[in-house]
Amino acid sequence: MFGLIKTWKALSAKGIMGINRRNADYVLKYNKRSLYPVVDDKILTKERAIAAGIHVPELYGIISTEKEIDNLDRIIEGHNDFVIKPAQGAGGDGIIVIADRFEGRFKSVSGKIISHSEIEQQLSSILSGLYSLGGHRDRALIEYRVTPDPIFKSISYEGVPDIRIIVLMGYPVMAMLRLPTRQSNGKANLHQGAIGVGVDLATGLTLRGTWLNNRIAKHPDTGNPVDGVQLPDWDGFMKLAAGCYELCGLGYIGVDMVLDVDKGPLILELNARPGLNIQIANDCGLALRTTAIEAHLAELKARGVSESVEERVRFSQQMFGHVTPVEH
Structure with a gap:
């Protein structure tokens, strides 16, 4: 003692x-x-920052419901790389970082090939609150991928x-x-x-x-x-x-x-x-x-x-x- x-x-x-x-x-x-x-909500933080003229990674789109997962292709159109995040996630859990496209699929920064259906499943998991603080229903944001x-x-x-x-x-x-x-x-x-x-x-x-x-x-x-x-x-x-x-x-x-x-x-x-x-x-x-x-x-x-x-x-x-x- x-x-x-x-x-x-x-x-x-x-x-x-x-x-x-x-x-x-x-x-x-x-x-x-x-x-x-x-x-606690990355989307609210981003909206406040943009309104205040503070620089943040560009927001490509938000998915709030299972039905809106169908909007994924429209949101990422013209973008070979992007990031998917849970709005209320913590500790980096639930984040997918896509570095490129590969023959109808996607490639992560580590080189792993990810199918379109796998990304849709990840979006569904985010919406269910799997990664959110307190396990509450969540939203997914899709944004610009930072190049260090x-x-x-x-x-x-x-x-x-x-x-x-x-x-x-x-x-x-x-x-x-x-x-x-x-x-x-x-x-x-x-x-x-x-x-x-x-x-x-x-x-x-x-x-x-x-x-x-x-x-x-x-x-x-x-x-x-x-x-x-x-x-x-x-x-x-x-x-x-x-x-x-x-x-x-x-x-x-x-x-x-x-x-x-x-x-x-x-x-x-x-x-x-x-x-x-x-x-x-x-x-x-x-x-x-x-x-x-x-x-x-x-x-x-x-x-x-x-x-x-x-x-x-x-x-x-x-x-x-x-x-x-x-x-x-």
């Missing part, structure tokens, strides 16, 4: 946030339950790497790059075996890597170092993330974004209950940073002022950025 208490005190001193503290002090405190549908920037080619396996930035009341708190692996089947999902890499908020330079809760220096499939990579248009990512506070109204969120080779930074989705593995990737506790932001907000409130997106990004970069890179 004494050892557990000692360990907990050590973690608390480093500002490590546990799930209970996240839920009580941030999710419940800053996120109104009535606003959850905006982030070539900078990720040496440190990613197949799929599309994404960037998560946790945001508190419009202030970026911490960032992580998630890299697909063979084990994660090309998905950027940590629980399925993707790599999490910390990112310096000021510069966009990658830091340490964590894989299956172990610290790593190199990608297990490519063998290349995951640290020291300069992410392009980093300020663009930071401003996109900070602006999502106004977009959804939730005070504590995880903003998931991608870097498309042609379209630049795009928002994929928002998360009202972002995971805590980002602390391992950054070797830093969230609580140290969230507490600093709350103190800053209290000071601004006392002065009767608020800050713009650019000012909020600048504060976070000056307060939490310029982390010393890993030395090999």
